[in-house]
Amino acid sequence: MAPVRNARYIFTEVPEEYPEPGRHFRYDDSQIVDLESVSLDGGILVKTLVLSLDPYMRGRMRPPSKESYTNPFRIGESLSGYGVGVILRSEHEAYALGDHVTYVDIPHQEYFVVKPNPFLRKIPSDAGVPWSLFIGVLGMPGQTAYASWKEYAKPQKGQTVFVSTAAGAVGSFVVQLAKLDGMKVIASSGSDEKAAFTKECGADVSFNYKTTSTEEILQKEGPIDVYYDNVGGETLDLAFKYAAKNARFIECGMISIYNKPDKSYPFKHLMEIIGKQISVNGFLVFDLVPKWGKQFYEEMPRLVKEGKIKFQEDRSYGLDQIGEAFVAVQKGTNNGKKVVVVAED
Numbered sequence: 001m002a003p004v005r006n007a008r009y010i011f012t013e014v015p016e017e018y019p020e021p022g023r024h025f026r027y028d029d030s031q032i033v034d035l036e037s038v039s040l041d042g043g044i045l046v047k048t049l050v051l052s053l054d055p056y057m058r059g060r061m062r063p064p065s066k067e068s069y070t071n072p073f074r075i076g077e078s079l080s081g082y083g084v085g086v087i088l089r090s091e092h093e094a095y096a097l098g099d100h101v102t103y104v105d106i107p108h109q110e111y112f113v114v115k116p117n118p119f120l121r122k123i124p125s126d127a128g129v130p131w132s133l134f135i136g137v138l139g140m141p142g143q144t145a146y147a148s149w150k151e152y153a154k155p156q157k158g159q160t161v162f163v164s165t166a167a168g169a170v171g172s173f174v175v176q177l178a179k180l181d182g183m184k185v186i187a188s189s190g191s192d193e194k195a196a197f198t199k200e201c202g203a204d205v206s207f208n209y210k211t212t213s214t215e216e217i218l219q220k221e222g223p224i225d226v227y228y229d230n231v232g233g234e235t236l237d238l239a240f241k242y243a244a245k246n247a248r249f250i251e252c253g254m255i256s257i258y259n260k261p262d263k264s265y266p267f268k269h270l271m272e273i274i275g276k277q278i279s280v281n282g283f284l285v286f287d288l289v290p291k292w293g294k295q296f297y298e299e300m301p302r303l304v305k306e307g308k309i310k311f312q313e314d315r316s317y318g319l320d321q322i323g324e325a326f327v328a329v330q331k332g333t334n335n336g337k338k339v340v341v342v343a344e345d
Contacts, residue, residue, distance in 0.1 A: 008109035021323025043115035046085035052135040136337035141169035147288035157182030165230035167194035169337035218242040240269040312336025
């Protein structure tokens, strides 16, 4: 077989604010690969099917000298992240031709070789749901919501939880977990359409923070016993102000500052942490999955398949759409979990 194109989406420049397709990253179709002869060295050859675009990836667009909890992207190399692929060749007994796999660091290119490791996971052949769900509601976002909620929320029936970015892949799952635990849910989203979706997920109070005052809602509907934070900034500050005594704050993300050069916000209400004895819990999903992952996969695939867990998926088609899709995630213009379909099976 003759070599085939192995297009990719490469990182080209560190952005200070919002990244721009064509400047900070771009599509490149200059590489080729021989699928029959490329060396596997005991690994597997994978065809990329679906890629996940997630907020945390913005933190990888930094100079290599700046330390963080994730590895930085390298100039001139492919972006990478969660994805689903199908095996074309294998030199490992645990993986066979036609197996579908998920991986935490799939290069944003059409084909890649990887050696089996703890982060490479086979998808059951009888899953009965689209493969893309294993990088969404049944993947890292779902695991993030589930594991952090189980670990830190300490839910009590009748108490109140406030969820920001409540229509997102993580937030909408948290809304539903909270309702299963009998809590009152206040949900903040960035559009009327998103607010309507969180209402469908069970939120008792669902509002568009761009047209409705977050402070007025919290003042009226609080105090807050649990805050599930995806945005940081002013919303987090207000949550401190309207928190109940012994409130639990779960810090999942702070997208409001990801694209600011100084990554800071001047808080006014931090003293509430002391006076109200608030617990503030930051976490990384990798550290919680060993404890909660087995339970997650025992419970959630069935509930999703039966339609008992709601989700939204926002699809783009073609590897060349990576840049626009990523910017949509950073600006919140996507509706639900953002994925890019690179190829069909």
